[in-house]
Amino acid sequence: MKFAVVVFPGSNCDHDTLYVLRHVFNQEACYVWHQDRDLQNADAIIIPGGFAHGDYLRCGAIAKFSPILENIKEHATQGKLVLGICNGFQILQEAGLLPGVMLRNSELKFICRHIYVKTENEETPFTTFCDPGKVLKIPIAHNEGNFSISTKGLEQLENNRQILFRYCDESGDITTAGNPNGSVSNIAGIMNRRGNVMGLMPHPERASESLIGSEDGRKIFESMINWNGAKN
Amino acid sequence: MKAKVIVRFKDGILDPQGQTIQRSLNKMGHPEITNLRQGKYFEIELAGINDKEVARCLIEEISRDVLCNPIIEAFQIEDIS
Numbered sequence: 001m002k003f004a005v006v007v008f009p010g011s012n013c014d015h016d017t018l019y020v021l022r023h024v025f026n027q028e029a030c031y032v033w034h035q036d037r038d039l040q041n042a043d044a045i046i047i048p049g050g051f052a053h054g055d056y057l058r059c060g061a062i063a064k065f066s067p068i069l070e071n072i073k074e075h076a077t078q079g080k081l082v083l084g085i086c087n088g089f090q091i092l093q094e095a096g097l098l099p100g101v102m103l104r105n106s107e108l109k110f111i112c113r114h115i116y117v118k119t120e121n122e123e124t125p126f127t128t129f130c131d132p133g134k135v136l137k138i139p140i141a142h143n144e145g146n147f148s149i150s151t152k153g154l155e156q157l158e159n160n161r162q163i164l165f166r167y168c169d170e171s172g173d174i175t176t177a178g179n180p181n182g183s184v185s186n187i188a189g190i191m192n193r194r195g196n197v198m199g200l201m202p203h204p205e206r207a208s209e210s211l212i213g214s215e216d217g218r219k220i221f222e223s224m225i226n227w228n229g230a231k232n
Numbered sequence: 233m234k235a236k237v238i239v240r241f242k243d244g245i246l247d248p249q250g251q252t253i254q255r256s257l258n259k260m261g262h263p264e265i266t267n268l269r270q271g272k273y274f275e276i277e278l279a280g281i282n283d284k285e286v287a288r289c290l291i292e293e294i295s296r297d298v299l300c301n302p303i304i305e306a307f308q309i310e311d312i313s
Contacts, residue, residue: 057299058301065298101301101303101304103246104249106248108249146248148246150303182246
């Protein structure tokens, strides 16, 4: 499977993501610069975390005008996979590929620590390897991860099973205490209606080797690789 | 020509920064402050446009498409002169 990792000025999880794809999963992976208009025939696009364009104006507000976004939209229209992690999630929202918006964390602090999420829908290209009800331990690192959406938008996410991950406590209960940033309905990850574009605030690329504290993020990459293999 | 634009959260959108500033002011001895919302202010200079209505259309367009996220924010053109 071939992955393209999009690089903006200010991206800072691009190297981690490429490293994990190449050296942990032995997949083909390349960088694509945001000004270029070539996704190099990748099967999946990953927009990594960081601070694209310094997060100036709003997170993702400038990045949505980068030329590569047109190619990413086309890629998504073809039904191919797109994963936005953290800042990548915010960019996908600004670009209109995913609904909702990220407000500042309710406690107004940048939070960088392991949290727990529960998989809410295992029947997607991003989650087939996640066991139902099993809690994943994955780090977050963000200042604006407080997911917000209209009541109607939330209903649509619920009805269409577009919520893939919710913040929870260690035992898997969806509680306020387990919600690090104030996100509505403890939402940590969603997908588009079609089911091929996912946004995720936790960083699975930082939880893919036991050496650095958790391997739970592997499930997401493994699901994508498996889905792609099954499709071909 | 110069334009001034204010972008603010729509009513009902949580503004944790505004709330924190308000709480601090209350603690500093200003209990009369019961609500505070924080927004953004832009000063924009335009060259080559002399028609105020043309300028207004342009400023409206960039305010809507770039300066604010219409899901949570509203903009207000304060002045064009």
